[in-house]
Amino acid sequence: MRDPDLEELILPDRVHRRVYTDPHLFTLEMERVFRRAWLYVGHDSQIPEPGDYFATRLGSEPVLIVRQRDGGVRALANRCRHKGMQIAPDGARGRTSSFRCGYHGWLYGLDGALRAFPAAAGYKGAPVRAGHGDFGLDQGARVEAYRGFLFARLHKEGPSLAHWLGPLRSSLDNFVDRAPAGAVEVAGGVFRYRHKANWKFFVENTLDLLHPMVVHQSATRPAAALNAEHPDLSEADARAIAMLLPFEASYDFFEDMGQRGAPFGHGEVGNRLSMHSGYDLDKEYWASMVEAYGQDRAKEILAVSRSNSVLYPSIMFKAPVSLVRVVKPVAVDETVIETWHFRLKGAPDALLARNLHYSTLVNSCAGLVGPDDHEAYQRLQSGLAAQASDWVWLARHPGKEAPDAEGARAGPGSSDLVHRTMFAAWRDYMEAA
Amino acid sequence: MSTLESAVTRFLAHEADLLDRQALEEWLALFDPDGLYWIPAAPGQTDPHGHVSLAYESHILRTLRVRRWRNAAALSLQQAPRTVRHLSNLLITETPEDETVRATASVLVAEYAREALQHYHSRTTWTLRPRDGRFSIALKRVDLINCDGALSDILVVL
Numbered sequence: 001m002r003d004p005d006l007e008e009l010i011l012p013d014r015v016h017r018r019v020y021t022d023p024h025l026f027t028l029e030m031e032r033v034f035r036r037a038w039l040y041v042g043h044d045s046q047i048p049e050p051g052d053y054f055a056t057r058l059g060s061e062p063v064l065i066v067r068q069r070d071g072g073v074r075a076l077a078n079r080c081r082h083k084g085m086q087i088a089p090d091g092a093r094g095r096t097s098s099f100r101c102g103y104h105g106w107l108y109g110l111d112g113a114l115r116a117f118p119a120a121a122g123y124k125g126a127p128v129r130a131g132h133g134d135f136g137l138d139q140g141a142r143v144e145a146y147r148g149f150l151f152a153r154l155h156k157e158g159p160s161l162a163h164w165l166g167p168l169r170s171s172l173d174n175f176v177d178r179a180p181a182g183a184v185e186v187a188g189g190v191f192r193y194r195h196k197a198n199w200k201f202f203v204e205n206t207l208d209l210l211h212p213m214v215v216h217q218s219a220t221r222p223a224a225a226l227n228a229e230h231p232d233l234s235e236a237d238a239r240a241i242a243m244l245l246p247f248e249a250s251y252d253f254f255e256d257m258g259q260r261g262a263p264f265g266h267g268e269v270g271n272r273l274s275m276h277s278g279y280d281l282d283k284e285y286w287a288s289m290v291e292a293y294g295q296d297r298a299k300e301i302l303a304v305s306r307s308n309s310v311l312y313p314s315i316m317f318k319a320p321v322s323l324v325r326v327v328k329p330v331a332v333d334e335t336v337i338e339t340w341h342f343r344l345k346g347a348p349d350a351l352l353a354r355n356l357h358y359s360t361l362v363n364s365c366a367g368l369v370g371p372d373d374h375e376a377y378q379r380l381q382s383g384l385a386a387q388a389s390d391w392v393w394l395a396r397h398p399g400k401e402a403p404d405a406e407g408a409r410a411g412p413g414s415s416d417l418v419h420r421t422m423f424a425a426w427r428d429y430m431e432a433a
Numbered sequence: 434m435s436t437l438e439s440a441v442t443r444f445l446a447h448e449a450d451l452l453d454r455q456a457l458e459e460w461l462a463l464f465d466p467d468g469l470y471w472i473p474a475a476p477g478q479t480d481p482h483g484h485v486s487l488a489y490e491s492h493i494l495r496t497l498r499v500r501r502w503r504n505a506a507a508l509s510l511q512q513a514p515r516t517v518r519h520l521s522n523l524l525i526t527e528t529p530e531d532e533t534v535r536a537t538a539s540v541l542v543a544e545y546a547r548e549a550l551q552h553y554h555s556r557t558t559w560t561l562r563p564r565d566g567r568f569s570i571a572l573k574r575v576d577l578i579n580c581d582g583a584l585s586d587i588l589v590v591l
Contacts, residue, residue: 189474189484192583218507222500226493237493244497336583341485353482357489366472366487366587368501374586375509378547 003432004028010427012420013395017384019426020198020392026332033429034059037264038144038151038164039314040326041065043342045148045185046093047073051110054093057328058154062086063141064099065150066110073145075152076112076137080104087137099137112137147176148183149324159264167262167406171309175319177301180285180292181346184322188341188356193365197377199313199327199335200422205373206308206316206325207269207418209254210396212247215376219368220248236357239280243358246275247369257307257413260404265312265425267418274307276320284348292346312422321355325363333381339363394419441525441536441561444568449518452590457499460590461492464570465562470495472575472591487580487587498590514546514588520557533571534561540575542591553591554578 004025009016019025039058046054047067054065055078062078064087078087080101087099087108098115099108107116114135117128129135142153144161149172151161162169176184195202205211213220223244227233233241257274261267270277281302289298305320317324322344328336339359343352362369384392397415404410411417434442451460464470472487481489490498501507519541526535535558542553555577561568575591577584 187483189478190581191474191485192581194583194585196585215508218501218504218510219497221504221506222497225500226497230493233493234491237491240494339485349483356482356485360474360486360489361494364474364485364487365584368497371509371586371588372507375511379508 004430006427006430010423013398013416014391014393015423016390017392018390019423020200020381020384021332023332026198026329028430029426030059030329032431033313033426034329035061035154036158036429037313038153038158038161038311040311040324041075041143041150041152043148043150043184043186043340044145049095051095051097052093053088053096053099053110055088055090057090058141058152059329061154062090063152064088064137065143065152066112068110073143073150074110074112074138075141075143075154076108077139077141079137080106081114081135081137082106082117108137147172164264165311166264166266167260167404167408168266168268168309168311170406171268171306171317171319174301174304174306175317175322175342177293178289178319178322179344179346180288181344182292183345184342185345186340187343188352188359190341191337191339191359191363191365193337193339193363193370193374195335195337195374195377196333197335197374197381198333199329201377201380202325202335202337202373203310203313203316203327204419204422205377207259207267207310209257209259209269209413210251211373211376212254212275213249213251215372216244216247216369218372219244224248239354240357240361242279243361244368246278249275251414254413258410259413259415259418260408260410261401261418261421262408263425265422266310267312267421268306268309269413269418270305270307272303272305274305274320276307276318277305279320279354282348282350282354285351288346288348310418310422312425321358322352323355323359323363394423437527437534438523438525441534441568442523444561445520445523445536445538445559448570449520453516453518455502455513457502457590461495461499463568464492464495464573466492468492468570469572470590471572472577472587473580475581476576478580487577487584509586509588512547514544516542516544516589518542532562534563534568535559536561540591542589544589546588551585553587555591557591 050067050069052067064076064078066074085103087101105118109115113132114130140156223241227241257270259269308316310316314327315324322342324340326338361367394416401409401411401417470490474485474487520538522539524537537558540555540557544551555575558574560572562571
């Protein structure tokens with residue numbers, strides 16, 4: 001495949017429209033960006049016991065994420081080495097002692113080694129061998145965990161997960177530290193939302209603080225009106241309105257939220273101030289936090305409210321409402337966004353209910369927020385197919401950035417710094433080996 | 434057809450007609466003040482608080498949905514979707530204890546939006562309260578067969 005001329009696609013303050021529309025570039029992204037980066041695959045709590053597994057994708061590659069007998073986790077190729085059949089369908093999960101291909105019965109261990117194949121005598125003189133190597137499912141994909149979050153990388157060489165996470169380690173820490181018991185677990189169901197648009201629109205939009213007041217005013221204006229008309233709202237309704245109104249905060253508010261970009265394309269918006277920082281604090285939850293951490297530390301943990309954090313390219317997570325949105329690219333103009341929810345261990349059920357309520361309002365495909373973002377992505381996809389102009393601008397707030405204490409670069413909330421950071425990493429990943 | 438069955442049939446046809454004609458303010462008035470509109474996100478979901486839903490809406494949130502529908506700035510609604518809905522296989526059970534009637538139907542909502550036709554298939558259950566010779570809706574629960582699938586937008590009221 002011909003290598004793209006990256007210098008013509010990615011400029012310091014703009015990118016060429018082809019990065020969103022060219023199927024050839026999408027194929028290269030799957031081979032390079034989504035093989036070389038650590039990709040979020042799930043959470044320890046999904047596979048607590050040896051033999052627990054689930055089937056997912058690393059970019060376009062089907063894999064089995066499997067808890068080993070020694071407690072480690074492997075990412076096995078989910079493809080029989082014989083004729084190539086996918087061993088488990090995407091989304092399958094369960095507990096097993098081995099994986100058996102349903103076509104000709106080839107049998108693999110939890111570690112991916114080929115254990116047995118029927119009518120073995122017929123392979124006498126052929127290169128087929130039991131064990132690892134050419135006929136095993138472990139092809140060297142790396143798996144590492146950080147605070148219970150599991151990441152995998154197809155490429156054998158590269159930075160450790162901790163190094164790759166960089167400054168955003170402290171944001172994953174905050175996600176988990178918000179649990180009085182110091183651990184989180186998957187809970188509350190999953191949304192799978194099919195987007196008819198390139199994956200990058202979603203990722204970039206989550207750190208775009210100039211769109212909420214425009215795209216979501218059809219939800220926030222009626223919310224504000226209902227709030228004014230009904231001083232006696234039920235607790236649940238008042239909570240729903242309070243979660244919608246920040247989408248139309250002032251331009252100054254979003255600017256003051258701040259943002260930062262980090263190595264490997266990561267970035268986030270909000271810190272002390274965010275769309276979640278004004279939420280009422282549940283009394284029972286506060287009490288459990290004080291009991292677990294003491295008042296000062298509890299206050300410190302809850303004062304951090306980073307509303308959207310991106311670990312490029314595969315997730316956006318929201319520590320203040322305990323959810324992770326996972327990017328599953330399907331084609332250059334199709335992406336499935338999964339939203340996974342988490343229970344903070346030791347926190348009251350009311351907190352989980354609030355966070356799930358937020359997601360139902362905002363992240364559901366039938367919600368009051370998500371479909372308008374999706375409409376924007378679809379019109380970006382069709383707008384950028386036009387030849388009227390080649391450039392998408394990332395030019396806002398040039399030079400307005402400064403290093404922060406954790407080695408990221410910080411800027412005003414509405415800067416394109418985070419987007420410039422993403423494309424710098426995209427370009428590095430896309431460079432030919 | 435029993436009197437109850439014909440009354441429920443008439444009521445559900447009326448609701449379907451209001452939704453297809455986008456007479457959404459009139460649709461709001463069909464509910465009890467504490468009535469709920471629920472689209473579960475998992476098959477057989479029993480808990481609306483410990484599990485996400487595709488929609489779980491009180492009177493205030495339904496009103497918000499309808500006002501958003503009327504708001505010209507709603508990007509995804511600018512090419513106003515149109516629907517025709519089909520109800521069949523209606524089953525009715527009376528629950529004398531709480532004086533409600535439970536009606537369940539197979540529902541197909543055909544939606545035309547963004548120059549494309551798509552379909553939503555569900556078993557939908559209405560918990561109805563007889564009121565002044567008619568009914569009001571205590572709960573409308575829409576169980577989509579693909580509620581846990583990779584769905585695209587559901588822009589309309591189902």
